[in-house]
Amino acid sequence: MAWTQKILRVNLTDGTAKSEPLNMEWAAEYLGQRGLATKYLMEEMDPKVDPLSADNKLIFTTGPLTGTCASTAGRYSVVTKGPLTGAIACSNSGGFLGPELKSAGWDMIIFEGQAPDPVYLYVEDDKAELRPADAIWGKSVWETDAILHKAHQDPQLRIACVGRSAEQGCLYAGVVNDLHRAAGRSGVGTVMAAKNLKAVAVRGTKGVGNIKDPARFFQAVADGKAVLAENAVTGQGLPAFGTQVLMNVINEAGALPTRNMREVQFEGAGKISGEAMKEKRPTDGRSNLVTNAACFSCTIACGRISVIDQGHFTIANKPEYWGASGGLEYEAAWALGSDTGVDDLDALTYANFVCNEDGFDPISFGSTLAAAMELYENGHITDKETGGLSLKFGSAEALTKAAELVASGEGFGKDLGMGSKRLCEKYGHPDLAMHVKGQEFPAYDPRGIQGMGLTYATSNRGACHLRSYTVASEILGIPEKTDPLVAEGKPGLVKAFQDATAAVDSSGLCLFTTFAWSLENIAPQVDAACEGEWSAETLAEVGERIWNLERQFNLAAGFTAKDDTLPKRFFKEAAASGPAEGKVSAVVEMLPEYYELRGWSSDGVPTDETCQRLGL
Numbered sequence: 001m002a003w004t005q006k007i008l009r010v011n012l013t014d015g016t017a018k019s020e021p022l023n024m025e026w027a028a029e030y031l032g033q034r035g036l037a038t039k040y041l042m043e044e045m046d047p048k049v050d051p052l053s054a055d056n057k058l059i060f061t062t063g064p065l066t067g068t069c070a071s072t073a074g075r076y077s078v079v080t081k082g083p084l085t086g087a088i089a090c091s092n093s094g095g096f097l098g099p100e101l102k103s104a105g106w107d108m109i110i111f112e113g114q115a116p117d118p119v120y121l122y123v124e125d126d127k128a129e130l131r132p133a134d135a136i137w138g139k140s141v142w143e144t145d146a147i148l149h150k151a152h153q154d155p156q157l158r159i160a161c162v163g164r165s166a167e168q169g170c171l172y173a174g175v176v177n178d179l180h181r182a183a184g185r186s187g188v189g190t191v192m193a194a195k196n197l198k199a200v201a202v203r204g205t206k207g208v209g210n211i212k213d214p215a216r217f218f219q220a221v222a223d224g225k226a227v228l229a230e231n232a233v234t235g236q237g238l239p240a241f242g243t244q245v246l247m248n249v250i251n252e253a254g255a256l257p258t259r260n261m262r263e264v265q266f267e268g269a270g271k272i273s274g275e276a277m278k279e280k281r282p283t284d285g286r287s288n289l290v291t292n293a294a295c296f297s298c299t300i301a302c303g304r305i306s307v308i309d310q311g312h313f314t315i316a317n318k319p320e321y322w323g324a325s326g327g328l329e330y331e332a333a334w335a336l337g338s339d340t341g342v343d344d345l346d347a348l349t350y351a352n353f354v355c356n357e358d359g360f361d362p363i364s365f366g367s368t369l370a371a372a373m374e375l376y377e378n379g380h381i382t383d384k385e386t387g388g389l390s391l392k393f394g395s396a397e398a399l400t401k402a403a404e405l406v407a408s409g410e411g412f413g414k415d416l417g418m419g420s421k422r423l424c425e426k427y428g429h430p431d432l433a434m435h436v437k438g439q440e441f442p443a444y445d446p447r448g449i450q451g452m453g454l455t456y457a458t459s460n461r462g463a464c465h466l467r468s469y470t471v472a473s474e475i476l477g478i479p480e481k482t483d484p485l486v487a488e489g490k491p492g493l494v495k496a497f498q499d500a501t502a503a504v505d506s507s508g509l510c511l512f513t514t515f516a517w518s519l520e521n522i523a524p525q526v527d528a529a530c531e532g533e534w535s536a537e538t539l540a541e542v543g544e545r546i547w548n549l550e551r552q553f554n555l556a557a558g559f560t561a562k563d564d565t566l567p568k569r570f571f572k573e574a575a576a577s578g579p580a581e582g583k584v585s586a587v588v589e590m591l592p593e594y595y596e597l598r599g600w601s602s603d604g605v606p607t608d609e610t611c612q613r614l615g616l
């Protein structure tokens with residue numbers, strides 16, 4: 001069966017934790033994780049609720065393959081209504097928390113209400129109880145992890161928690177597990193903190209089983225692993241350079257967003273790239289990258305473990321940062337680096353450490369800081385508003401100090417913690433915020449990669465690269481090469497990527513497998529593990545159902561087709577260099593075809609026929 005078929009429902013208001021059966025009819029329609037949790041949310045909650053009220057629900061959810069021996073089967077998601085956007089929020093994380101939850105016997109935890117005082121949830125197999133969080137409230141992620149491990153005297157305890165930024169109301173705070181793996185986007189940690197829930201600590205000893213056909217499953221898993229090992233991206237590029245393999249590639253393609261997305265190429269890209277992370281520093285003779293690392297059961301191992309030069313200005317007097325910790329992924333390196341104009345690799349690494357330590361999204365943080373830098377450059381904010389912080393593009397001091405302020409919620413950190421949309425609205429220049437539906441852009445300029453413009457505009461959780469990664473096709477030629485500067489054919493490409501991604505995100509597997517795997521590689525693994533019949537076509541249909549359900553959630557929350565757009569910059573300011581020179585985004589031209597392919601009205605609403613076909 002793969003699913004444990006058990007949900008833990010925790011009511012924080014009255015302090016209860018109860019077991020209930022998983023709805024297997026819904027599991028057959030939505031598979032698990034992202035899809036299944038969204039179904040629960042839609043059925044149980046009014047999408048109009050205030051995200052930070054007791055009425056919002058917060059779901060920790062695994063997929064049917066989570067915790068199995070399939071490669072990358074370590075994923076879980078946190079699903080809720082997001083405070084940054086007011087839209088559906090689903091944020092996915094690796095590490096070891098998801099498999100531990102599954103091993104304790106649970107597919108999902110649904111948190112309801114709001115605790116009167118700070119608590120954490122302790123789960124040990126069937127036992128689940130809320131405990132006072134007095135000793136950890138106000139502490140960072142790293143401190144919380146250490147305190148709980150010491151208190152429980154169990155090194156195998158897996159902990160997911162929020163840091164100080166979430167407690168301080170930063171709207172893009174995440175949930176961090178295993179110290180530096182995070183359900184990082186859309187403010188799911190802010191919702192958790194608003195519920196007075198500091199941490200979830202899990203110990204599972206039951207193991208993960210219930211595989212429908214173990215012999216066939218092992219074969220399908222072995223076949224899948226062989227494909228990953230033989231592929232140039234998953235077998236070589238990602239293990240060697242992580243996602244940072246992309247920094248120079250995207251810069252050369254003229255799609256590396258730079259200085260609040262005014263430019264599309266960064267002169268300092270080489271200094272903050274995956275290659276640079278491996279070079280020995282002249283200052284201390286060590287490289288930034290110590291080793292790669294893997295999440296549970298992953299044979300790709302794209303994770304980065306880094307050290308900062310002990311003499312660097314950020315940590316010279318802070319020995320607590322002298323050890324190795326989670327290093328830069330491409331998204332963090334871009335947002336903290338080219339978008340702020342900073343090319344100091346160790347400063348970026350320090351800012352990234354702080355994001356992990358106090359649990360906030362480096363993409364939204366870097367992008368919000370970049371917007372603040374443009375406001376500052378244009379004189380719309382001054383030292384008076386920033387508390388004396390000189391927010392010049394390229395300033396490593398400004399970057400690292402700003403990260404510290406967001407972590408603690410002090411001074412201008414409060415403004416930065418609002419996200420770019422609210423920040424730029426507050427200071428009278430909303431057009432300087434690079435966001436969709438309130439969430440900041442990721443690392444691909446939509447003028448240089450046209451499919452990503454449509455991806456961002458239509459993404460159900462706001463601007464995001466993990467909802468349809470057309471970069472794979474438009475830049476890397478996976479599964480086939482398309483021209484990144486051409487809009488023709490992109491609506492169909494975006495739809496196909498969106499549906500496939502929703503299915504992968506619901507399985508328990510990592511999206512990075514899709515550099516090598518199609519649904520044809522994933523279906524045999526799901527089919528051998530799960531009750532029912534699961535082909536590539538079934539998975540694509542499940543993905544399409546999930547996409548439409550998320551759309552329905554957002555429509556019910558108050559979004560309309562008017563929100564399927566990009567900031568004016570991408571329509572009015574053409575790319576000034578590189579292959580995309582002279583190009584603007586063609587989102588407006590692509591949208592009607594996209595709606596038609598989706599089976600939506602010209603207002604972006606799923607038609608009755610589409611809903612009927614998908615069983616919505």
Ligand code: SF4
Pocket residue numbers: 072074094095293294295296298299300301302303510511512513
């Ligand atoms: S590919 Fe990277 S992010 Fe995905 S499971 Fe493996 S180590 Fe984790």
